[in-house]
Amino acid sequence: MxxxxxxxxxxxxxxxxxxxxxxxxxxxxxxxxxxxxxxxxxxxxxxxxxxxxxxxxxxxxxxxxxxxxxxxxxxxxxxxxxxxxxxxxxxxxxEGEEPSVHYPKVGELSKVPYAEPAWLVEHFHSPYYTESHRRFQKAMRVFCEEHVFPVAEACEANGKRPDIELVKLMGENGLNAMRLGPGKHLRGRKLFGDVKPEEFDYFHEMIITQELSRCGLRGFMDALQGGMVIGLPPVINFGSDEMKKEIVEPVFRGEKFISLAITEAFAGSDVMGLRTFAQKTEDGQHYIVNGTKKWITNGHFADYFTTAVRTEEGFAVLLIPRSLGVQTRQIHTSYSTTAGTAFVMFNNIKVPAKYLIGEDGMGIPIILSNFNHERWVMCCGTIRGARGILEILMKWIHQRKVFGRPLTSQAVVRQKMAFLLAQAEAAQSYLEHLTYQMNKMSYREQSKYLAGPLAFLKAWSTRVSHEVADNAVQIMGGRGLTRTGMGRKIENYNRNYKYDAVLGGTEEVLADLGIRQSFRFFPNDVKL
Structure with missing residues (x-):
């Protein structure tokens, strides 16, 4: 004032x-x-x-x-x-009175208990985070609150894709490239928050995802370059120099958009069941692609599709430009249309062979190569999103009175909150543990040793989300079912949290993957 x-x-x-x-x-x-x-x-x-x-x-x-x-x-x-x-x-x-309610300033940490991960809370310590991480978090929070969250709210209301200017601003600051994690693609770049490319690690990337997730709008999180995070790595890691020169920098700058097109109506978590077929021409210069893809994030506004196909050699991955005649139709899901979720149609699309990513017949390893990172990113957002809902509930139970007493006086409410907060803390700790392992392991070691633990983390974190969503509505009552007002983020969360339980591998598939991975390391000479 x-x-x-x-x-x-x-x-x-x-x-x-x-x-x-x-x-x-x-x-x-x-x-x-x-x-x-x-x-x-x-x-x-x-x-x-x-x-x-x-x-x-x-x-x-x-x-x-x-x-x-x-x-x-x-x-x-x-x-x-x-x-x-x-x-x-x-x-x-x-006269003589001042406000008793704290009005938060841009970029400041929440004072609500458990509203922030423990490493950000005064008097708590962590072995994982350096001064670089702490500086970066402060800068990222200000950036999100000043530039990202207003766009997120507007997109949630109008259902439109994120503003191109926001994506370009993130590109100018190196954030689009940073969202793909540490790697050679960061060399020589000026990164946001004065982070040096050589010191950027998975904890920096976690901070990006978790600060963005504070907007509390799951659809917008997918809309804001979700397709790039999962669709561009195969190009960077396996694409030809010509291919990378054509699209990598335009995508990082926000001038072009890319999606990962794997899932089909015929094949969801069962990647081996996909039917989209690419027939190589007799002269070997093109592939003729026919088939469909479904539930493709950002697909409705993507310029390129990193597409999994069957070929005569087995499986392959093609980079298919929309300009070759690809058609898309928006799918209206339970979360905002801002994500551009699409049904993608390849009808006799003639794709030059230069757009083959890696080798024909090596499609499955290429497809699987980024699954660990994709699932880890989803865990970062899922776990921080749940914490955001718990902050809302903590505020609500302290200011809402029923039967003349605040909700904090109800034992059943205290018990619900206790279990939910404990699960949120445990999930963050598990995530930080695996993130530390990612920093210490080579890519090959991550593929061998972390596929199972990350599968467990994703399956369990979305179970935590389920508990948070269900109990949040019970605690908020009718407000938790209303798209406006105090409970609007609870309603939005309850409508959207299931996405992470399905995308990137369902809970059931990942839980089974995790346990089967553990069987691989079970020693033959051990008996009960």
Whole structure:
């Protein structure tokens, strides 16, 4: 609050109640309606007709002309008071009083217990994070709150793809390249947060994903270059120099977009069951591709498709430009259309052989090569997303009263929160443990030793999400089912959390993968 405000004394008002024209308690009529919220005096006279709850609510005896701080925070989120319309209604402040509610500043850490991962909490320590990580987190949080979250909210409302200018801004700052993890693609780049390419590691990348996930909008997280994160690595790791020169930098700059096209109506987690076929021409210069792909993230606005196909040699991966005649149709799923989830059609698409990624017949190893990283990224977002919901619930149970007492007085609510918070903490710890292993292992070692643990982590973290989503609705009640107001992020989460339990391998498939991986290392000479 920067403008000079008139001060009103509560004692003075009480003494002259009903006599002085400045008496706050007199302002309780439709054309003359004031209230107090957190020491500020609001003139609602011009807002009565526009109030979403109707005129009658504002004219209640315990609302009109009264201090309604407790009532307000039992019905509305603090963000309502920060909107320009609400700020314009402020005409004064109670003399000798200051706001009792903390209004967060851009980039600051939450003061709510367990709202932040332990490594960000004062008095707690971690062996994993360096000063570079801490500086980077601070810069990333400011960037997200200033540039990303406003776009996320707008896209969630209108269902449109993320603003191109935001993607380009991330490209200018090196963030698009950084989202693919450490590697040779970062050499010589200027990275966001003054991180040197040689010091950038998976914890830096985790910070990017977890800070972005704080927007609380799962559809937008996929929309914001989700296709690039999983579709570009095969090109970088197995594509020809000519291919990489054509698309890598344009994608990193936000000028072109790419999707990973593996899943089909015929084959989801069963990659070996895909039917899209690429017939090589007699002269060997082209592949004729026929088939369809389904549920392709960013597919509706992608310029390139990293496509898994069958060939006469077995399986292959082709980079197929949309310009060759690829058609897409948007799929309307339970989360926002901003992700551009698409049904992709390849009808006699003539693809030059130069767009073959790696070798014909080596498609399966190429397809599998990025699964560990993809699943790890999903775990980063899933686990941080659950924590964001728990922060909302912690605030809610402290300000909501039922039967004359706050929700914190209900033993059943305390028990629910205890188990949910413990699971969130455990999930983050498991994630940090595996992230540390990724930093210490070569790519080949990761493929051998971490496929099982990462499969376990993803399957378990989405079970945690399930518990969080279910209990969040029970604790929030009707608000948890409403797309606007205090519970809108709970409703959004409950509608979207299942994506991570299906995408990148279902819980059941990954749990089985994890246990089968453990069997591979079971010693033959051990008996009960």
């Amino acid at each position: 920067t403008k000079e405000l008139k001060r009103y004394s509560r004692e003075e008002i009480a003494k002259v109640r009903g006599q002085d024209e400045e008496d706050l308690w007199q302002h309780n009529k439709p054309d003359d309606l004031w209230i107090i919220i957190d020491s500020y005096v609001y003139n609602l006279s011009d807002f009565v007709d526009a109030h979403p709850g109707g005129e009658a609510v504002l004219l209640m005896d315990d609302i009109a002309g009264q201090d309604v701080t407790e009532t307000f925070f039992g019905l509305h989120a603090m963000e309502v008071l920060l909107k320009p319309m609400a700020q314009k209604m402020i005409i004064g402040q109670v």
